[in-house]
Amino acid sequence: xAMRRAAVLLLLWLAVGAATPExxxxxxxxxxxxxxxxxxxxxxxxxxxxxxxxxxxDKITARVSELTVPVGESMKFGRLLxxxxxxxxxxxxxxxxxxxxxxxxxxxxxxxxxxQAFYGWMFASSPAVSAMDHPVYDIWVAGxx
Numbered sequence: 001x002a003m004r005r006a007a008v009l010l011l012l013w014l015a016v017g018a019a020t021p022e023x024x025x026x027x028x029x030x031x032x033x034x035x036x037x038x039x040x041x042x043x044x045x046x047x048x049x050x051x052x053x054x055x056x057x058d059k060i061t062a063r064v065s066e067l068t069v070p071v072g073e074s075m076k077f078g079r080l081l082x083x084x085x086x087x088x089x090x091x092x093x094x095x096x097x098x099x100x101x102x103x104x105x106x107x108x109x110x111x112x113x114x115x116q117a118f119y120g121w122m123f124a125s126s127p128a129v130s131a132m133d134h135p136v137y138d139i140w141v142a143g144x145x
Contacts, residue, residue: 046088049144052100054082057138066142080117080137081105087144098124098143104132 054067056077067082069075074083085101104118118132118139127140 045091045094046097046099047091049087049089051145052084052087052102053142053145054084054100054102055140055142056080056082059136059138068145076107077139078137079107079109080134080139081107081114082139089144096125098141100141100144102139102141104139106134 049071051068051070054069056065056067057063058065058078065077067075067077069082069084071084071087074081076082081104083103083105085103087098087100089099090097099121101121102118103116105114106117107114117134120130122130122132122139122141124141124143132139
C-alpha cells in the first residue's frame with residue numbers, strides 16, 4: 001500500500017513538474033487556475049464541465065452529504081466554505097478521471113479567523129494524493145457534470 005501511494009505521488013510530481021524556487025516566486029494571479037497538473041503529456045486531455053459533485057463527511061455525526069457546486073460558485077458545508085474554480089474530466093475514449101480545483105476555507109468559530117483548509121487540484125480516482133486535512137470534515141471529489 002505504501003509503495004502504491006509513493007508511486008502515485010511520484011507520478012503526480014512528474015506530471016506537475018518539480019517546483020523550483022523560481023517557479024514558486026511567480027505565483028499565479030488571484031483566482032487563476034493552474035493548468036500544469038492536467039497537462040501531463042501528449043494525448044492526455046481534459047474537458048471542462050460546469051459542476052463538481054463532491055462528497056462531504058462530518059466526522060462528528062458520521063453523515064456523508066453529496067454536494068453539487070457550480071464552477072465559479074461557493075457552497076457552505078458545516079464550517080467550511082467550498083469554492084470550485086474548475087472541474088474537468090477525461091474524454092470517454094481515455095481512462096476515466098475527474099479533477100476539481102478547489103479552494104476550501106474553514107470559517108472557524110466566532111472567536112477565530114477564517115483559515116485556508118485546502119487549495120489545489122483534487123482527483124476523484126486518488127483522493128489521498130491531495131487530501132484535505134481537517135479534524136472535523138473530509139471533502140472528496142466524486143465527479144464532474
